[in-house]
Amino acid sequence: MKTALKSDVGLIRTVNEDRAVVQNRLNGFTLAIVADGMGGHQAGDIASQIAIDTVKRELQNIEPGMSPEECGQRIADAVRKANREVFEIASSQEQYQGMGTTIVVALVSDELIIIAHIGDSRAYKLDDEFMIQLTEDHSLVNELVKSGQISPEEANSHPRRNVLTRALGTDEQVEVDLCIDAWKQEDVLLLCSDGLSSLLDDGQITAILRSGEELQSKANLLVQSALQAGGDDNITVVLLANVQADDEEKG
Template structure:
């Protein structure tokens, strides 16, 4: 699996409150997570780091078995995000500086023929295949709820002043509802995880064109996406993780 992991503070923020991690296990499973933290003075970067650490430590141990089923993978993603929620909530509960801090999470567990996606908040997962891009996740935001209920159009939502208000986040409550799904995965597919610093600034068409550009290596594609978000204003931290099967290699197994 080829992977790229890029993050940028953007043009406005004083601190990068995004965190991302990609890991590959010996059994052929690739793990990835993007977390976009929020809170008072530097609490957001503490929340996202704490969440990523908790997620990583659990899955590096638990997902390493050789014949992980889809159901087991879904359960593990759910457990890892639950563990991240508990870790952030506990820290916030015992430290006044971190009161009410939280973070989004979008995470993936990718194996040979499927990818399991878990998410809370408005960081997104996209699947790019055969010249098409599909948003896999459903933003947990106030504005998205208004779109779903027909009170706002998609166009209105894109520019709504409260579009960043979350209805769910990791670490703000003792329990969190987590969306988990499995999607088919083939060697031609590309998975893109990002914080809203990318998805609010860069269109799906621009994402698709960048990922489909054959002249660029995967890391250069991630860099280009960040540059597009910066050129569009860069008013938030920007984080991009891209996963793609090693193109043109014959892989045994």
């Protein structure tokens, strides 16, 4: 598995509340997580860090022989535990009231992608034909798009595009969406915060991912393109490429 990660504070914000992690060789899997925190007084970066740390810790003993459904349940349980931890801190400490975070978690093997997510951070899969979005945004504008009140193009510039309908840590209980999908050699998985997906359309993202650049250069180019498009939010990108071990780059 080849991986790349890039995060940038953007051109407007003073604090990067995004967090991301990639862990290779986790009992036969690769784990990747992106979280986009929210909350005043730097509480957002605390929420996203707690979420990442908790999910990663809870998945350290995942077993290679587990079925995809069992793996999905384990990931969902880890995300729910992270939700409780963030919610308890937000409820007990006044300066952290209302903090929360999005999260998108990918646990991948050579054949399967297992995704859990809450919020509007996304997962995309690029194969030799298409790029498809594996997650559905838990956001107000997505509800408006689904009901036909606004177009997908209008959603990207809507004044309430940052309003979430579901987040990690803002309520005691939360529903976790799961997706299990196959992938094959040379396919690429992209996890990102909305600082990327709200500024670049699918065609722009696909063009960069299909370029001849190395994987880390593609991650850098995605972030740079979002900065050039306005950079009005934190931008975080994680890329995973399904390649043979002997093709894998060091680093």
